[in-house]
Amino acid sequence: MTALSNFPITSRWPAAHPELLQLYSAPTQNGVKVSIMLEEIGLPYEPHYIDIGKDETWSPEFLSLNPNGKIPAIIDPDGPDGRPLCLFESGAILLYLAEKSGKFLPAExxxxxxxxxxxxxxxxxxxxxxxxxxxxxxxxxxxxxxxxxxxxxxxxxxxxxxxxxxxxxxxxxxxxxxxxxxxxxxxxxxxxxxxxxxxxxxxxxxxxxxxxxxxxxxxxxxxxxxxxxxxxxx
The missing domain is CATH 1.20.1050.10 (Glutathione S-transferase Yfyf (Class Pi); Chain A, domain 2)
Incomplete structure (x- = not known):
């Protein structure tokens, strides 16, 4: 597993629990999609508040994770094949978490x-x-x-x-x-x-x-x- 310290965003929002999925978000209409999903599936994670009112999404650290400068975004240290996965766009994150957990997306x-x-x-x-x-x-x-x-x-x-x-x-x-x-x-x-x-x-x-x-x-x-x-x- 790659150390999360290798990801620039963690220099500004350090991970207290680097073994957990890291959520970078805010409780907006888009942001809560991912926090609700994580709460529903019961996957342990560490949330980091990103202050969009202070343009924190446009900081170099955040842009290193999402070049589009929007919340939410995640780093999953236990991504596919055991390698970390960085992901942005709420819809893509929902699909990923549904497939990872086997919940809230029909198998058929x-x-x-x-x-x-x-x-x-x-x-x-x-x-x-x-x-x-x-x-x-x-x-x-x-x-x-x-x-x-x-x-x-x-x-x-x-x-x-x-x-x-x-x-x-x-x-x-x-x-x-x-x-x-x-x-x-x-x-x-x-x-x-x-x-x-x-x-x-x-x-x-x-x-x-x-x-x-x-x-x-x-x-x-x-x-x-x-x-x-x-x-x-x-």
Whole structure:
């Protein structure tokens, strides 16, 4: 096993337990995907808080792990073939952890690819759309006189929520009876849309039935509750 000290990021965020998987993240909609997954599968890990408000993701140390400068990212000292693995992009990390643990990703081939399709939809659709809505509704974009960008993302967010509503009809979880990485990838973004971005009214969230029921079931899971606050903010 290669010493973690060989990785530049550990000079700024030292590993107290280098034998454990190292998580570099923050409790954002993207970040909590990985902390929730780690809590759900029970894999021991060491979290490191990355302060995105202070642009720590753009430091040379962090960029050595993720050249795209975004959280979350991991180093698994016990990666494939016993060699350390550095990985970024939350969707890729979820897939890796699912395969490593044998949990939350169907083994049967057709179901596995269907699950991956929904995971990619979250990555390409739900996350970017909800994030842009949040910018134009809550943050600097709210001051723009031209409301066409906001209206565009409101309309698309409502469409995606209705898609999810239809998918959850007669299903406990997005993929049916089994909780999967799709639920893990989506729950933080749906929760953030209504609670953090304060968009409940403009996306007509209270007109939905299945999505609120599903989100409540997600949030009732103890591992989800733990993961939503990891890494802890200072």
């Amino acid at each position: 081939s057709s179901r596995r690819y269907e699950t991956i399709s929904w995971l990619f939809l979250q990555m390409a659709g739900f996350g970017p759309t909800f994030g842009q809505l949040g910018f134009f509704h809550k943050f600097a974009g709210s001051a723009y006189e031209d409301k066409r960008p906001l209206n565009r993302y409101v309309t698309e967010s409502k469409r995606l929520l209705r898609l999810l509503e239809n998918r959850l009809d007669r299903r406990k979880w997005v993929m049916g009876n089994d909780f999967t990485i799709v639920d893990i990838s989506l729950l933080g973004w749906v929760r953030g849309l209504v609670e953090f971005y304060n968009a409940r009214e403009i996306v007509a969230y209270d007109d939905l039935v299945e999505v609120p029921r599903w989100l409540e079931s997600c949030l009732a899971r103890p591992a989800v509750q733990r993961g939503l606050n990891i890494p802890a903010r200072p």
